[in-house]
Amino acid sequence: MAKQNARQTEWLVMPGVLFFFSAFLLLGLKAMDWTAFALAALVPLGFFIVCVLLPKLLPADRLLLCLVNFLCGLGILTLYRLNPARGLDQVVNYLVGLCGMIGCLLLVRFWHRLIWVVPMVALGALALMALPLVFGTVKNGARAWVSLFGVSFQPSEIVKVAMLLLMAFLLSRRMVLPGLAFAGICLGLLFLQRDLGTAMLYYAITLIMAYVSTGSLSFLALGALGAGAGAVIGYRMNTYVQNRVRIWQNPWQDPYGISYQVVQSMVAMVNAGPWGTGLGLGNAKVIPEVETDFIFAAVFNEFGLVFGVCVVLIYLMIFLRGVDIARRANSKFHTLLALGCSCMIAVQTFVIIGGNINMIPLTGVTLPFVSYGGTSMVSSLCIMGLLQGVANANDRGLKEDQMIAMLGEEG
Amino acid sequence: MSQTAYELLALGLRYWFVLLIVLTLLRAALLMRKDQRAYRRVLRQLPDAGLIGELVDLSEQTAQPLPREGLIGAGRNCDIRIRGLRRREMEFVFRPGLGVRLFPLHARHGALLDGEALQKSGAYALHGTVLELRGRPLRFRLFAGLDLPARVVYTPGEDGFKEDASLLRQGDIACPELLPPPAPPGAGLENTWEFAPLPDGLTQPPGHGQHDHPSPVWPREDSDG
Numbered sequence: 001m002a003k004q005n006a007r008q009t010e011w012l013v014m015p016g017v018l019f020f021f022s023a024f025l026l027l028g029l030k031a032m033d034w035t036a037f038a039l040a041a042l043v044p045l046g047f048f049i050v051c052v053l054l055p056k057l058l059p060a061d062r063l064l065l066c067l068v069n070f071l072c073g074l075g076i077l078t079l080y081r082l083n084p085a086r087g088l089d090q091v092v093n094y095l096v097g098l099c100g101m102i103g104c105l106l107l108v109r110f111w112h113r114l115i116w117v118v119p120m121v122a123l124g125a126l127a128l129m130a131l132p133l134v135f136g137t138v139k140n141g142a143r144a145w146v147s148l149f150g151v152s153f154q155p156s157e158i159v160k161v162a163m164l165l166l167m168a169f170l171l172s173r174r175m176v177l178p179g180l181a182f183a184g185i186c187l188g189l190l191f192l193q194r195d196l197g198t199a200m201l202y203y204a205i206t207l208i209m210a211y212v213s214t215g216s217l218s219f220l221a222l223g224a225l226g227a228g229a230g231a232v233i234g235y236r237m238n239t240y241v242q243n244r245v246r247i248w249q250n251p252w253q254d255p256y257g258i259s260y261q262v263v264q265s266m267v268a269m270v271n272a273g274p275w276g277t278g279l280g281l282g283n284a285k286v287i288p289e290v291e292t293d294f295i296f297a298a299v300f301n302e303f304g305l306v307f308g309v310c311v312v313l314i315y316l317m318i319f320l321r322g323v324d325i326a327r328r329a330n331s332k333f334h335t336l337l338a339l340g341c342s343c344m345i346a347v348q349t350f351v352i353i354g355g356n357i358n359m360i361p362l363t364g365v366t367l368p369f370v371s372y373g374g375t376s377m378v379s380s381l382c383i384m385g386l387l388q389g390v391a392n393a394n395d396r397g398l399k400e401d402q403m404i405a406m407l408g409e410e411g
Numbered sequence: 412m413s414q415t416a417y418e419l420l421a422l423g424l425r426y427w428f429v430l431l432i433v434l435t436l437l438r439a440a441l442l443m444r445k446d447q448r449a450y451r452r453v454l455r456q457l458p459d460a461g462l463i464g465e466l467v468d469l470s471e472q473t474a475q476p477l478p479r480e481g482l483i484g485a486g487r488n489c490d491i492r493i494r495g496l497r498r499r500e501m502e503f504v505f506r507p508g509l510g511v512r513l514f515p516l517h518a519r520h521g522a523l524l525d526g527e528a529l530q531k532s533g534a535y536a537l538h539g540t541v542l543e544l545r546g547r548p549l550r551f552r553l554f555a556g557l558d559l560p561a562r563v564v565y566t567p568g569e570d571g572f573k574e575d576a577s578l579l580r581q582g583d584i585a586c587p588e589l590l591p592p593p594a595p596p597g598a599g600l601e602n603t604w605e606f607a608p609l610p611d612g613l614t615q616p617p618g619h620g621q622h623d624h625p626s627p628v629w630p631r632e633d634s635d636g
Contacts, residue, residue: 008442015434022431026424029412063442070435174502174514215488275429278421303428310432317439324447330461330479331504398453401460404554 009062013051016070017044023077023279030280035084039076039091047073050098058102061391064321067314068369068384072097072377074311075370078299079291081280086291086372093374097381104161104382108337108389118169122182125162128155129189136193140289140364141240144195156190156198157375161382164344167206168337171213180210196234196241197351197363203227204347209340213332241361248361261288265297265356269308276304291372293364296356312353315368319346325390330397338390341383463505464553466491469541477511477551480504483544484516496545503536510535511551513542521545 020043028036051066072094080087107114132155136143144154163186170179183206190199207223235241243258251259251266264287271277284290284298291298300308322342329335345368352371355362366376368383412420454460465474466483481490486498493500501522502514512535515522522529523543524536536542538553 008438008445012435012438012442015431015438019428019431019435022424022427026421029420030417032412063439063446066435067439174516275425278418278425279428281418281421303432304425306429307432310429310436313436314439317436317443321443324443328450332480398457398460401457402453405457405459 012066016047020044020073026279043073059392060388067318071369079372082291093377097378100378101381101385104385105389108386121162122166125159129159129186131155132193142195143193154375157379160379164340167209168333171336172333197365205340205344208343209336244361262358265294268297268301272301272304274305276302292366295367295371296353315349322387328394329390334390334393338387341387467550467552469548469550510537
């Protein structure tokens with residue numbers, strides 16, 4: 001069975017290996033770039049090692065691992081094409097994130113022995129969240145970044161992982177009020193930092209997890225009302241929120257002013273057609289913040305509509321796999337954790353891709369696994385690590401059930 | 412490479428890239444479907460997967476499968492659904508090595524565990540423990556955690572903790588076995604791995620694991636006879 005699984009994974013990995021090999025080779029041929037040639041060998045090799053060899057050492061969900069790593073590879077490829085230095089940075093970010101993923105997988109595995117760290121995690125998360133208010137630097141209107149000892153990071157991205165763990169832990173132990181209090185403090189701090197995109201993400205995940213935990217429809221209705229009230233207050237109080245809504249309603253009213261970013265993104269996607277402009281032949285570089293917020297537009301521009309739809313479907317598949325893992329979980333903690341993780345990735349993807357194609361007002365969140373950003377990449381991979389940990393626990397639970405059944409038959 | 416040659420190559424490779432991502436997606440979908448089928452097959456072979464035993468309603472001689480954790484009450488979202496109780500009466504969690512921990516959800520629950528008032532902070536139920544909820548006696552019959560010693564009852568005013576005599580057999584504490592301890596006398600149930608009779612008119616589906624059936628009440632299957 002295990003051998004069969006491994007063979008099936010190899011079949012799944014092969015198209016990815018060929019994709020990265022041919023894509024980096026093509027980029028290398030453009031200007032005889034030896035770094036691209038090196039990446040044409042290293043990225044497919046790394047992809048193969050992580051998807052096929054790593055699960056042999058560490059029990060993990062192979063399908064999830066393959067899909068996530070395909071997206072990470074796509075991110076490195078697109079970033080390298082847009083800005084080679086950032087592409088290489090992303091490789092380092094990915095390697096750090098991979099370590100974080102393995103750490104989170106082990107954290108879930110040994111969670112029952114590590115429950116004593118919960119208060120420390122909660123306090124640490126709140127302290128991290130408050131850090132930008134003291135040492136923060138303003139970027140794109142939000143005071144969400146901190147630069148300490150030469151390292152720049154976004155604390156709200158790291159706290160995302162802690163929040164998922166804490167909310168799952170507290171809600172599984174029927175401690176709804178402490179859970180909501182923690183999420184409320186985080187939301188308040190995010191509002192003070194004016195990081196409304198991340199605040200929206202935190203709010204949605206808290207609401208979903210609390211609803212799944214309590215099963216109370218009135219709670220869900222109250223949450224939806226609160227979201228509506230928050231949106232109205234946010235709109236009234238912030239001019240840049242009003243601008244975002246105005247851009248969303250009619251991006252063409254000021255295409256060279258406030259709508260420039262969204263208009264350029266839409267133009268890049270329209271120019272792509274069904275098959276794209278061709279790798280290395282696109283013009284997505286003109287979009288401001290293309291490496292972070294508008295990376296999807298860049299992928300769409302060079303690879304086309306069909307490819308873009310496939311990327312969305314990969315995210316959908318990751319979400320469905322996460323829900324499946326949550327459904328198979330044996331404990332409420334694992335169910336909530338898996339569901340929270342998959343919803344976090346899904347909501348974040350929906351918010352940013354929806355903003356890129358002007359389906360919803362644009363918010364400054366990254367596209368998980370693809371966008372440039374160390375903190376974003378590490379936190380997204382850590383979230384996947386938590387999900388992998390739950391999948392691992394499910395497998396062990398099933399094995400236990402098989403053992404009990406065997407004992408019953410023998411008894 | 413000349414610009415024209417590169418353009419030709421890049422334009423040609425667009426279809427190759429689309430083909431590869433479509434292949435990846437198709438293979439992932441196939442693998443996911445295959446995995447789900449294999450999982451369902453395993454669950455069919457393990458009808459008790461995710462369960463730790465059953466809760467027998469002694470007044471009606473009916474039983475409901477007991478998942479590792481869940482909710483007892485009359486509500487539709489309860490894992491153990493018993494009419495006559497509150498919508499959400501009590502939560503339970505199986506803790507390996509300790510038993511089934513019970514958490515009453517209301518201050519005035521009036522629940523008794525082996526005749527003793529259940530504390531709000533929770534208490535552990537073991538194989539054979541009788542939980543009385545609003546006058547309904549419910550017995551835990553576990554097939555997980557059978558290596559636990561007999562239930563220990565605290566009797567204030569005496570010499571602290573003592574074993575529950577109704578469940579105790581000589582040697583049980585000293586050498587716990589991987590077999591179910593005897594059911595308390597007078598319960599009308601034998602010491603067996605078999606489940607107690609199902610509620611009248613209800614039939615047990617082929618895979619009634621927690622994963623297959625979130626609803627605790629099994630549907631009537633007329634064709635099953």
